[in-house]
Amino acid sequence: MSDIDDFDLQDFLPYLLNQAAEASSLAFHQIYRERYGMLRTEWRVLFHLGRYGDMTASDIATRAKMHKTKISRAVSALEDRRFLTRSRRAEDRRQEMLSLTAAGRVAYQDLRGEAQRYNAEMTQALGVTDARMLQAVLRRLGGIG
Numbered sequence: 001m002s003d004i005d006d007f008d009l010q011d012f013l014p015y016l017l018n019q020a021a022e023a024s025s026l027a028f029h030q031i032y033r034e035r036y037g038m039l040r041t042e043w044r045v046l047f048h049l050g051r052y053g054d055m056t057a058s059d060i061a062t063r064a065k066m067h068k069t070k071i072s073r074a075v076s077a078l079e080d081r082r083f084l085t086r087s088r089r090a091e092d093r094r095q096e097m098l099s100l101t102a103a104g105r106v107a108y109q110d111l112r113g114e115a116q117r118y119n120a121e122m123t124q125a126l127g128v129t130d131a132r133m134l135q136a137v138l139r140r141l142g143g144i145g
Contacts (some may be wrong), residue, residue, distance in 0.1 A: 002095060007079055015112070017141070028118045039075040041066060046083060046100070050108030054099045056089075083107055
C-alpha cells in the first residue's frame with residue numbers, strides 16, 4: 001500500500017453537497033429558529049403541510065425523504081406550539097391526519113416569504129443561469145425530476 005492517499009475529500013460529491021447544503025441553509029435556519037424556535041425538521045414538516053395541505057406523517061416522510069422518527073418528534077413540537085393538530089382518519093384509525101392551525105398557517109406564510117427572499121438572494125449571488133443549472137442538477141441527483 002502506498003503512503004500517499006490520493007482521495008481528496010474536497011472533491012467527493014456527497015461531501016461537497018453536504019457542505020453546500022449546510023452553508024446555504026445556515027442563514028435561513030437562523031430565521032426560523034429565532035422567530036419560532038423551530039428545528040430544521042420542524043420547518044420542513046410545517047412547509048409540507050403549508051404547501052400540500054393536510055397529510056399523514058408517512059406522506060411527509062415519503063415526500064421529504066425524512067425518517068418517520070424525526071417527523072414524529074417534529075410533529076410533537078409543532079403540536080406543542082399549537083402550529084398543527086392531529087386527527088384520526090375515519091377510514092383507518094391507525095393513521096393521523098396532520099393539519100396546520102391558524103397560527104401554523106401564519107408561521108408558514110411568514111417563513112414562506114422569507115424563503116422566497118432568501119432564494120432570490122442566492123439566485124442573484126449565483127446568477128440566474130447558474131442557479132437554474134444547479135437546481136436542475138440537484139433535482140436530478142435527488143430523483144426529483
